[in-house]
Amino acid sequence: xxxxxxxxxxxxxxxxxxxxxxxxxxxxxxxxxxxxxxxxxxxxxxxxxxxxxxxxxxxxxxxxxxxxxxxxxxxxxxxxxxxxxxxxxxxxxxxxxxxxxxxxxxxxxxxxxxxxxxxxxxxxxxxxxxxxxxxxxxxxxxxxxxxxxxxxxxxxxxxxxxxxxxxxxxxxxxxxxxxxxxxxxxxxxxxxxxxxxxxxxxxxxxxxxxxxxxxxxxxxxxxxxxxxxxxxxxxxxxxxxxxxxxxxxxx
Numbered sequence: 001x002x003x004x005x006x007x008x009x010x011x012x013x014x015x016x017x018x019x020x021x022x023x024x025x026x027x028x029x030x031x032x033x034x035x036x037x038x039x040x041x042x043x044x045x046x047x048x049x050x051x052x053x054x055x056x057x058x059x060x061x062x063x064x065x066x067x068x069x070x071x072x073x074x075x076x077x078x079x080x081x082x083x084x085x086x087x088x089x090x091x092x093x094x095x096x097x098x099x100x101x102x103x104x105x106x107x108x109x110x111x112x113x114x115x116x117x118x119x120x121x122x123x124x125x126x127x128x129x130x131x132x133x134x135x136x137x138x139x140x141x142x143x144x145x146x147x148x149x150x151x152x153x154x155x156x157x158x159x160x161x162x163x164x165x166x167x168x169x170x171x172x173x174x175x176x177x178x179x180x181x182x183x184x185x186x187x188x189x190x191x192x193x194x195x196x197x198x199x200x201x202x203x204x205x206x207x208x209x210x211x212x213x214x215x216x217x218x219x220x221x222x223x224x225x226x227x228x229x230x231x232x233x234x235x236x237x238x239x240x241x242x243x244x245x246x247x248x249x250x251x
Contacts, residue, residue: 142170161186
C-alpha cells in the first residue's frame with residue numbers, strides 16, 4: 001500500500017520527513033523495533049532512535065524499555081487532538097505577536113489623515129466590528145439588510161451595552177429588523193424618512209462617536225461589497241458630523 005500521501009500530509013501538518021516516515025511505519029506495523037521501523041520507513045536505523053525520541057516527546061508514540069526497544073504509536077484520535085492543540089498554540093502565538101505589532105504601529109497610523117478602502121463583506125464586517133469595539137459613547141449603524149445579523153457584528157454590538165455605549169439602528173420604511181438586535185437594551189431603532197433612505201447601491205453605514213465612519217456600496221447584486229473608512233482623523237470627524245446632522249438621532 002502506498003503511504004506517500006499520508007507522509008506528505010503529516011509533513012504539511014508540521015512533522016519532519018523522518019518523523020512522518022517513522023510514525024507512518026509504526027501505524028502500518030502496529031509496533032516495531034528500530035530495525036523493523038528502518039526497513040519499513042527507509043529511515044536509517046541510527047536516525048530511527050533519534051526520531052522516535054522526538055515523536056515520544058510530542059506524545060505521538062510510546063517506548064517499551066526492552067532490549068531491543070519497541071516503539072508503538074498511540075491512538076490516532078489522540079494524535080489528531082495533539083496536532084490540533086499544537087496548531088492552535090502556534091496560531092495563537094502568531095496572532096498574539098501580530099496584534100502586538102499592530103498596537104505598536106497604530107499610533108503612527110492614527111496621525112495620518114488616511115481614508116482606507118476594503119473589498120469583500122467578511123473583511124468589511126471585521127473592520128466594522130473593530131470600529132464598534134473602540135466606541136466610547138455612540139454607534140450609528142444602518143444596512144441594506146438587518147434581518148440576519150452577522151454573528152461577529154452582533155457580538156460587538158452586545159458588548160456596547162456593557163460599556164454604556166448607545167447603539168442606534170437606522171431603519172428604512174418597511175425594513176425588517178431581527179429581534180436579535182432588539183434584545184439588547186442599549187439598541188434603539190431610528191426610522192429614516194423616505195427622502196433620506198439609502199440608495200440602491202448602498203450596503204451599510206457605520207458612524208462611531210464623532211470621528212470614525214465606514215460606508216460600503218455594491219455596484220450590482222453580484223459585485224463585491226466595497227467600503228471606505230477612516231478613524232480618528234479630521235476627515236472622518238467632518239464626514240461623521242455632516243452625516244449625523246442629517247439623521248434623526250438624538251442622545
